[in-house]
Amino acid sequence: MLKVKDLKRYFKSGDVIVKAVDGVSFEIPDGKFISIIGQSGSGKTSLLSMLGALDKPTGGVIDVDGSDITKLNGSNLNSYRASTIGFVFQSYNLVPNLTAIENVMLPMEFTKVAKAERLSRAKGLLAEVGLSEDQMVRKPGKLSGGQQQRVAIARALANKPKYILADEPTGNLDSDTGRKIFNLLHDLTKKENTTIIAVTHDLSIAGKTDKSFRLQDGKLVNFSQGKKTK
Amino acid sequence: MNWFTRGVRNAFRNAIRTTALVVIIGLSIGLALSMLIAYQAVSLKINNVKSSVDNTISIYPAGLRGFAGGGTPLTQNQLKSVSSQPHVTRLDETLSDRLTSSETNLQSSITAGSLGRRFAGNGFAGTGFTRNFNFTPPVTVNGTTDPTNLGSSSATTGGGSFTLMSGSVINGSSDADVAMVGSALATKNNLKVGSTFTAYNTTFTVSGIFSTGNKFGDNQLIMPLATVQRLSGQTGDVTAATAYIDSISNLASVTNKIKQILGSSADVTNSEQQAQTAVSSLQSIQTVSLYSLIGAVIAGAAIVLMSMVMIVRERRREIGIIKAMGSSNLRLFGQFMAEAVTLTLIASVAGIIIGGITSNSITKILVSNSSTSSNVRSGGPGGGFRFARHFGGLAAIRGDITGIHTAVGYGIIGYGLLAAVAIAIIGTAAATYFIAQVRPAEVMRVE
Numbered sequence: 251m252l253k254v255k256d257l258k259r260y261f262k263s264g265d266v267i268v269k270a271v272d273g274v275s276f277e278i279p280d281g282k283f284i285s286i287i288g289q290s291g292s293g294k295t296s297l298l299s300m301l302g303a304l305d306k307p308t309g310g311v312i313d314v315d316g317s318d319i320t321k322l323n324g325s326n327l328n329s330y331r332a333s334t335i336g337f338v339f340q341s342y343n344l345v346p347n348l349t350a351i352e353n354v355m356l357p358m359e360f361t362k363v364a365k366a367e368r369l370s371r372a373k374g375l376l377a378e379v380g381l382s383e384d385q386m387v388r389k390p391g392k393l394s395g396g397q398q399q400r401v402a403i404a405r406a407l408a409n410k411p412k413y414i415l416a417d418e419p420t421g422n423l424d425s426d427t428g429r430k431i432f433n434l435l436h437d438l439t440k441k442e443n444t445t446i447i448a449v450t451h452d453l454s455i456a457g458k459t460d461k462s463f464r465l466q467d468g469k470l471v472n473f474s475q476g477k478k479t480k
Numbered sequence: 481m482n483w484f485t486r487g488v489r490n491a492f493r494n495a496i497r498t499t500a501l502v503v504i505i506g507l508s509i510g511l512a513l514s515m516l517i518a519y520q521a522v523s524l525k526i527n528n529v530k531s532s533v534d535n536t537i538s539i540y541p542a543g544l545r546g547f548a549g550g551g552t553p554l555t556q557n558q559l560k561s562v563s564s565q566p567h568v569t570r571l572d573e574t575l576s577d578r579l580t581s582s583e584t585n586l587q588s589s590i591t592a593g594s595l596g597r598r599f600a601g602n603g604f605a606g607t608g609f610t611r612n613f614n615f616t617p618p619v620t621v622n623g624t625t626d627p628t629n630l631g632s633s634s635a636t637t638g639g640g641s642f643t644l645m646s647g648s649v650i651n652g653s654s655d656a657d658v659a660m661v662g663s664a665l666a667t668k669n670n671l672k673v674g675s676t677f678t679a680y681n682t683t684f685t686v687s688g689i690f691s692t693g694n695k696f697g698d699n700q701l702i703m704p705l706a707t708v709q710r711l712s713g714q715t716g717d718v719t720a721a722t723a724y725i726d727s728i729s730n731l732a733s734v735t736n737k738i739k740q741i742l743g744s745s746a747d748v749t750n751s752e753q754q755a756q757t758a759v760s761s762l763q764s765i766q767t768v769s770l771y772s773l774i775g776a777v778i779a780g781a782a783i784v785l786m787s788m789v790m791i792v793r794e795r796r797r798e799i800g801i802i803k804a805m806g807s808s809n810l811r812l813f814g815q816f817m818a819e820a821v822t823l824t825l826i827a828s829v830a831g832i833i834i835g836g837i838t839s840n841s842i843t844k845i846l847v848s849n850s851s852t853s854s855n856v857r858s859g860g861p862g863g864g865f866r867f868a869r870h871f872g873g874l875a876a877i878r879g880d881i882t883g884i885h886t887a888v889g890y891g892i893i894g895y896g897l898l899a900a901v902a903i904a905i906i907g908t909a910a911a912t913y914f915i916a917q918v919r920p921a922e923v924m925r926v927e
Contacts (some may be wrong), residue, residue, distance in 0.1 A: 296921075304804055305921035325808065332806020343801045343924060347493045348486075359482060360806040405805075 251478060252278040252301070252413065252445065257298045260466075270296040271307070272468035278461070280412070281443040285456040288465035294449040295417055297465065301447060302335045302415045303327055314413075332360040336406030336444075338435075340418035342398040344390040351375060351386045357408045361419045379434060385438035396427035403434060407442070414438070416448040420455065426436035428452070483811045487818025501787055505900075508780035509831025510838065513896050515773035517839035518846060521763045522766045525635035530752075535728040537750045539721040539742065543876035546576065553717035554746055559811050561741050562723055567734050570724040572626040575708050575717055578618035579701075584679040589699045590617045619665065620700040621679070625652040625709025627660060629722070647673035647688030657708040660688040664698035702923050728752065759880075765846045774776050781903045788907035792915055799915055800923035809916040816912045817905055824904035828897050833897070 270293045278284050288294050298306035301312060303319050312319045312402040314334065322330055336357075337343075344353045354372035363371070376386050379400040390398050399419060406414050412447055416435065420428030432455050439446050450461070456462045492498055538560070543551035556573065563571035579586070627650050628642045650658050657681075661671050666689045671677060675686045679701070692698055709715050725734050734748045742748060792799075799812060915923075 287664070299921035302804070305919050328806045328808050330806075331804060337804055339924070343797075345798055345801060347490055357803070357805040360808075400721075409806075434906070 255311040258308045260308040264312040269468045274470045282460040283439045284447045285459040285462045286449045287456045293468040301410045336411035336414040338402050338406045338416040338419045340421040342402045349387050354405045361409050367386040414446045483815040484818045486824045487815040490819045491822035504826035506830030508783045510834025512776035512780045512841045513835030514839040515776045518843040519769040526762050534751045535725045537723040555716045565732040567726045568723050572722045573718045574720040575623040576719045577621045577823045579710050586669050589668035596655045623703050623705040625705050627652045627702050643691045645689045649685045654704045657684050658687045660702040662698035663691045664701045695845045784903045785907035789911040792911035796923045798922040804920040820904040820908040824900050828900045857868045
């Protein structure tokens, strides 16, 4: 269970305080596909970064299975990022000098998975997301956007995380590829009982998720239950 | 793949970047190495020149060198206060004289030649300023307290190394009518050990035959100092003395003290002063190479440091991604260290090759520029025999200066590599540390 209570993230821009996330609270049960929608600058990415412990909140609590991750640091923080969370970014964020398979193997290095198992699991995951053997040994620059996003999803799944945080996972893809990626994520939720929190501005995607949050000016202004957006 | 292999592989991720970095870092390392090698070669040469210098002080009557010039002999009483000075371990005294054909039955082994006849006009033959075409070189007598040390009276003995060919060495502190005879003089006069000859109307017994390696030295007699003083009517007189000092570091202070004691009656010089003149040009090269070395090291360190900072900074986003995957800062350090060390080692190899190739040329340029601009003064023939020999000595040292050759030792290579790697590690560690403090969200937000 993921519980967020009165979460705040303020930035100072000159003399002005920008309230990117301003007192957001919600709860997400395990194994659900959640979407966060909102306009550009509404605080979606900031919220997701804090949930993934990539950023520190100004205030509030993020309770992940009974542990407040805002208080984590050092090895506990690394362990949370490596084991509990899998990230999928809009711009894929693959390491350019590593091949697709090496990118997927990378997070497993931080959880001390043996090299042989890393290789076999990475191959399995890439095959699962639809990459051919030939594509697995290509560097990101030699893959299409959709293929790169598939690699990013495989990488996010590498350590079998409980939560996958996806920031505009279809944002850089054409609608057809975007739909395929969404379906891939959706299938994973069902198959692995993984909780997926996806930030999107695509209302058609948001409408297909289990729950949907709408952010406006850093505040949670709307909430939908079921596969229907208000 | 782990952090180490990832780091090493990253060093080659972009051929142009890798080549550019290797060239620029290699050049800076090569330049620093060249300067280090030049500095070490010059320093070694200076030490060699200095270590070849005797820790002796030469004392002559003011205005006198050998049998040229004039002045008043020093006395043994004057020199007693010199030998009692601290740091003076020994004092050798010499009285030189020349025997005419009326004073000895020995015949000189040297024929006068045009030089002898020319110099005879102003010298011993006593015929005023006209040249004496009937001049026969006299036999030189050296009365000395140290019969085997020709250096103590090199102005008159001609220096060289003393080698006893037969017989025995006389006792320099005795007053006996004995002499050692130079090999050429002995051959000319059919003298052997035990033979007798006449000098100062006294019969002398040949105690030994010696060789000095030069014709001038081999045409002389060596007798006890007291014997020459007594028979030549110069009791207590000394024409040259050599003070031996316990350490070269005390040479200058004792020289000054002796100058104070003897005042204007003596010319006091030490071998360090002569060597100092010779090495002055080397010292200017040493200074230039030291400053160049410091400059090259600072420039090299800055280049290596900035290169590593740039490498790390251009990969901020990658660092953010790796941190977001759960990497510790330590792994990130390790990865970038491996990359930096790989690049630096390759650049160091290039630098060592560049340094090895250029160091000799750089040193030669420094030396030739310095040698042509420096003013190594030396005496001329007018200064007498001793100055003539100094001229030769300084010329030899000067020849050594221009003959400096550099060598790249394993020590230099080792230190160079260590320094380069250490700088690279420091630069990378500093840059990685600061960037690793950044939250992943901050760097990943930058598109």
